[in-house]
Amino acid sequence: DAGITQSPRHKVTETGTPVTLRCHQTENHRYMYWYRQDPGHGLRLIHYSYGVKDTDKGEVSDGYSVSRSKTEDFLLTLESATSSQTSVYFCAIKGTGTGEQFFGPGTRLTVL
Amino acid sequence: GQQVMQIPQYQHVQEGEDFTTYCNSSTTLSNIQWYKQRPGGHPVFLIQLVKSGEVKKQKRLTFQFGEAKKNSSLHITATQTTDVGTYFCAGDQGAQKLVFGQGTRLTINP
Secondary structure, three states: OOOEEEEOOEEEEOOOOOEEEEEEEOOOOOOEEEEEEEOOOEEEEEEEEEEOOEEEEOOOOOOEEEEEEEOOEEEEEEOOOOHHHOEEEEEEEEOOOOOOEEEOOOEEEEEO | OOOEEEEOOEEEEEOOOOEEEEEEEOOOOOOEEEEEEOOOOOOEEEEEEOOOOOEEEEOOEEEEEOOOOOEEEEEEOOOOHHHOEEEEEEEEEEOOEEEEOOOEEEEEEO
């Protein structure tokens, strides 16, 4: 599992509240990713990081921000959660082999 | 931007039947990866194809990469209940990013 953990694993929150999801890795990988998974859409990239303090947007970045102050942690923040952000969020790292990605266990977020 | 379309979205088979999912990209891919996600789980990497026309096998699973490097397929021979899950293809978008297909959810009647 490439030593990836996500917290929390489940969260229920209300519209308008800020939410931060954490991804933690133990193997010093450079590239980290945040995806959301929704029925019929597969996995869509929100943001990714290519090093400490180096991040870039994915295809569905609106309403999300990220931070990476140290190699092992990649945080995803919803500044003001909306019901459309109800989803399962996966963190992933890029392996050092052939470029495959290893995923964390996911966080199920419900915004009421 | 680059799009990766995957069909079918759902497939239900009897155990022992074959299964195929297809992936098509709007642009030429440098490589394509396949992932499997069990119900309630996270995606797990299966394989990467890089060369035009490449065919790789993993036991009952056969992966193909098209000659034009714009399409790919995954074929499972004689499905078993352990094959249940959602299969995703993912095209290398460059800049260390992947674009995933919508996935094909496979269910099996034992």
